Amino acid sequence: MDQDLMTIREMCEAFDVTPRTLRFYEAKELISPFREGQKRLYSRRDRGRLKLILRGKRFGFALEEMRQLLNLYDRGDQKGEQLKRTIEAARERLAQMEQQRDELTEAIDELRAQLESGAEMLAAFRPAAE
Amino acid sequence: MDQDLMTIREMCEAFDVTPRTLRFYEAKELISPFREGQKRLYSRRDRGRLKLILRGKRFGFALEEMRQLLNLYDRGDQKGEQLKRTIEAARERLAQMEQQRDELTEAIDELRAQLESGAEMLAAFRPAAE
DNA sequence: GTCTCGACTTACGTTAACGTCAAGTTTTCT
DNA sequence: AGAAAACTTGACGTTAACGTAAGTCGAGAC
Structure with missing residues (x-):
């Protein structure tokens, strides 16, 4: 884990999700990783948000609900x-x-x-x- | 209720479903009402099956599962x-x-x-x- | 130079159980 | 008879959360 930035693959392994899922969340504006050229780089903040999203899912929150909650927080x-x-x-x-x-x-x-x-x-x- | 046959409308009121639902179930081969010309006429048997279907739904059975169960029975x-x-x-x-x-x-x-x-x-x- | 690998974008496919027109036919009321 | 009611058959739309395929691109490996 370079200066606390992770690639999409690392994220997938760390959180057990697919790349598609991360891109999907990004499209839904739940996460917004940096770009190094084309590639996505996920910061600590992104990881925090993803963690919350996944936790929310366990609670049965819809992604849209989570987006709103995260935005409120922000x-x-x-x-x-x-x-x-x-x-x-x-x-x-x-x-x-x-x-x-x-x-x-x-x-x-x-x-x-x-x-x-x-x-x-x-x-x-x-x-x-x- | 004529000689135990009911129109689609009567069925809808009796079971609180929409015509669309009955036709949908028919398309899925869960029910097969008679035809008098164009119109559907539901027999006692159809009502029995519909009742079971609705009960099954309460139990969380999918329609396809209910179809199989009903066929087995038949x-x-x-x-x-x-x-x-x-x-x-x-x-x-x-x-x-x-x-x-x-x-x-x-x-x-x-x-x-x-x-x-x-x-x-x-x-x-x-x-x-x- | 070329092959391969991973990442990227775009966009259609999936599942369940109907909802919602649209358009045509038939039956019923007046 | 003529209009309104009720029925019919398509057939596309909806929702959520991705899956999957197709085609492109830059970076190393050889």
């Missing part, structure tokens, strides 16, 4: 309103995730019930008979 | 192998759903932790600093 306002918005967004996402989980849990229970009632599973998959 | 073999396969498919789906839920639960806990640690939320969204 605009400074470190100690004020913007931060609240970030937290607010996270809170909303959390609520969504919980609801999603609850719905899933319901479906699981239903399906499990069908299965546990043994032959009654058939009933679940039997078109109404005469 | 092939008769009521008391034999085919049924086991249906149950098998359901069991697999259940496992998938549980895993999905667990992953979601993990992400929720992580995110909640970030939020609960108050200002540390910032850390989560802060690019690595000097």
Whole structure:
């Protein structure tokens, strides 16, 4: 790792993503590496952002949402309103995730019930008979 | 409801789906209503299948999966192998759903932790600093 | 000089489950 | 009969996050 700049290949290995992904994120303005001639060079800042993006993905944030959050952050306002918005967004996402989980849990229970009632599973998959 | 046959509109109201959806399912060979001239007429059997399809969707089955399950069922073999396969498919789906839920639960806990640690939320969204 | 390697750009392909016209036909109402 | 309703069949549009192929280019290796 030269003076803290990395090539696209190094980035891919470090974060386990494909070059396509990095270029895609760049096209979506989530990251903006330097150029040395044609080649992309990723700075520490880029790595920080990518890390956040990937973390956001684990939380189920869409790329567009992450872009907005990162931009909010960048605009400074470190100690004020913007931060609240970030937290607010996270809170909303959390609520969504919980609801999603609850719905899933319901479906699981239903399906499990069908299965546990043994032959009654058939009933679940039997078109109404005469 | 004439002699147990329903028009597309009646079906839509009964099951709360759009005509497009019914035609789409037909194109995908999930349902096959009769024709009276041009018009589709849905029988009891069609309604049964549609009901199963919608139920399957709640369980997270893809339409293609439901088509296969329905076909398996139709092939008769009521008391034999085919049924086991249906149950098998359901069991697999259940496992998938549980895993999905667990992953979601993990992400929720992580995110909640970030939020609960108050200002540390910032850390989560802060690019690595000097 | 030429080969090869990695990186680059451009742009179409993928998947699911329909939505949304557009345009034609048929049925129903008046 | 004539218009409005309801039905029909295409067929393209949508969304997300990349995959994949095609063709180009500069830098070393030989």
